[in-house]
Each structure stands twice: as C-alpha cells, then as structure tokens.
Amino acid sequence: MQLPVPSIRQRGTIALAAATVCVAACAATPAEPVPFKAVSADRIVKPGYTEPASGKVAVDIRRERTDDVIVRFRDALVYVDGERVTDLMNGERIVFYLTPGIHRLAVSTQFDPVRELQFIVTADPRYTNRASVRFDADHRIVLTRVAQ
Known part of the structure; x- marks a missing residue:
C-alpha cells in the first residue's frame, strides 16, 4: 500500500506547524510561583550587610x-558598594540593611x-526598597528597582 504524497501547500503547513511547536517548546516561561x-x-561572604541595626x-x-535551563543554574553574584x-540562585532572596542614601547595587x-x-535607600514608606534580578531574552543578567 502506498501513501499519498502531500502537496506543496500541505508540506508547507506541516513544516510551519512543526516549527511553531519547536519554538514554543524552547521559549522561556516563568516558573510556578x-x-x-x-x-x-x-x-x-560579607555578613555585616545582612545584620539589622539602628538607623538602617x-x-x-x-x-x-525561571524554568530556562540556560540561566536557571547560574549564580548571580551580588555586590553592595563595590564589595x-x-x-x-534561582528563586532566592536576600535582605541587606543599609543606611539611607545612595548605594551602588550590582x-x-x-x-x-x-x-x-544607583539605588536610593529611603525610610519613606511611599518608596520601595526592593530590587529584582532576572535574565533577559538574550540570557543577560538584569537588575531593576521594583514596586512593592
């Protein structure tokens, strides 16, 4: 028994569907919350930044x-004022205790x-003191200030 040969139009549709499935399977999506x-x-390595103190x-x-395997297991090194x-790691957080004013987070x-x-630390409750580390579409690390 011989199967019918798909037309050029049918082959194009099949190729487009296969490409769509491949691209969708490779796309990075946020992991479950x-x-x-x-x-x-x-x-x-510098515990002084993580200890609460008066005036900080x-x-x-x-x-x-993220569930993106390219960046999921990369360490994101964190610096405060150059140190x-x-x-x-993926899904972790840290709280620093800093004096009000401008600090360099990196x-x-x-x-x-x-x-x-350049991160302005403020005790004013109208402003957030939170930052987010993520990776962009090119798998490059990004640091941004975010709202509460």
Missing part, C-alpha cells in the same frame, strides 16, 4: 524564578559584565 527562599548563611533600612533583592556580598555572572544600579 513559590515563595522566595533566603540565601543560606554559608554563602554570605531593609533592602530586599530577589532573584526571579561582593553573596550570590543568588550583579554579575561568570558570563556577564557587572550591571550596576
């Missing part, structure tokens, strides 16, 4: 979760240059 977990104490304000930095403090990976953000 789960609570962020704290960075373990043994990975904090909490600054929350979170590494957004490496820790690294964040992130990097073994593949990316340092991305620095």
Whole structure:
C-alpha cells in the first residue's frame, strides 16, 4: 500500500506547524510561583550587610524564578558598594540593611559584565526598597528597582 504524497501547500503547513511547536517548546516561561527562599548563611561572604541595626533600612533583592535551563543554574553574584556580598540562585532572596542614601547595587555572572544600579535607600514608606534580578531574552543578567 502506498501513501499519498502531500502537496506543496500541505508540506508547507506541516513544516510551519512543526516549527511553531519547536519554538514554543524552547521559549522561556516563568516558573510556578513559590515563595522566595533566603540565601543560606554559608554563602554570605560579607555578613555585616545582612545584620539589622539602628538607623538602617531593609533592602530586599530577589532573584526571579525561571524554568530556562540556560540561566536557571547560574549564580548571580551580588555586590553592595563595590564589595561582593553573596550570590543568588534561582528563586532566592536576600535582605541587606543599609543606611539611607545612595548605594551602588550590582550583579554579575561568570558570563556577564557587572550591571550596576544607583539605588536610593529611603525610610519613606511611599518608596520601595526592593530590587529584582532576572535574565533577559538574550540570557543577560538584569537588575531593576521594583514596586512593592
């Protein structure tokens, strides 16, 4: 028994459907929402930034979760005012206690240059003291200030 040969139009439709499935399977999507977990104490190389003190304000930095295997297992190195403090893995967070004013928060990976953000720390409840670490479509690390 011989199967019929698809027409050129049918072959084009089949190829387009196969390409769409392949692209959809490769697209990065956010992982299921789960609570962020704290960075373990043994990975904090400068503990002074993570200890609450009088006159200091909490600054929350979170590494957004992703199911993209290209960046999922990369360490995101975190710096405060030029000093490496820790690294964040997928879905982790850390809280720094900093004096009000301008600080330099930065992130990097073994593949990316340092991305620095001038971060104004304020005790004013109208403003957020939270930042987000994520990876863009080109798998480059990004650090942004976010609303509560």
